[in-house]
Amino acid sequence: MATPEHLLQDWDEFEQGAILHSFVDGDPSNRAPENFHVNNSYNYQVADWRAEKPIFNEEFCIHCQFCWIYCPDTAIIAKDKKFGHVDYDHCKGCGICVEVCPTNPKSLLMFNETKKDEDCLNEWPEKESGKDD
Numbered sequence: 001m002a003t004p005e006h007l008l009q010d011w012d013e014f015e016q017g018a019i020l021h022s023f024v025d026g027d028p029s030n031r032a033p034e035n036f037h038v039n040n041s042y043n044y045q046v047a048d049w050r051a052e053k054p055i056f057n058e059e060f061c062i063h064c065q066f067c068w069i070y071c072p073d074t075a076i077i078a079k080d081k082k083f084g085h086v087d088y089d090h091c092k093g094c095g096i097c098v099e100v101c102p103t104n105p106k107s108l109l110m111f112n113e114t115k116k117d118e119d120c121l122n123e124w125p126e127k128e129s130g131k132d133d
Ligand code: SF4
Pocket: 053, 054, 070, 071, 072, 073, 074, 075, 076, 086, 090, 091, 092, 093, 094, 095, 096, 097, 098
């Protein structure tokens, strides 16, 4: 089937990446008005099947924003170029944010979904010697 006429665009008219602009500025309370329609995945809680959750430890974070850039579900919410919080309604528990976090020890770690956040923080590993921060 041929591409419908209204979907034909020149190459420089395409947006880079496949982006749904859920937020105006990263703040969930400030959602982009043009996306208030039902097709935006932000309107649905889509993380019920997560088995492990990322837990954030602010003590070690350097606010590099790697986790925010790499999260495939836009579930890292940043504010003023700093880590804000994890959006657990949309985080799928893939662990990519943990993989890319560069600090020593990491500022994000995966824990069992049922574990209390406080217990996770109490089990945070020590800095590994012989590795850079
Ligand atoms: S675990 Fe995956 S989906 Fe959840 S915040 Fe990290 S990168 Fe995003």
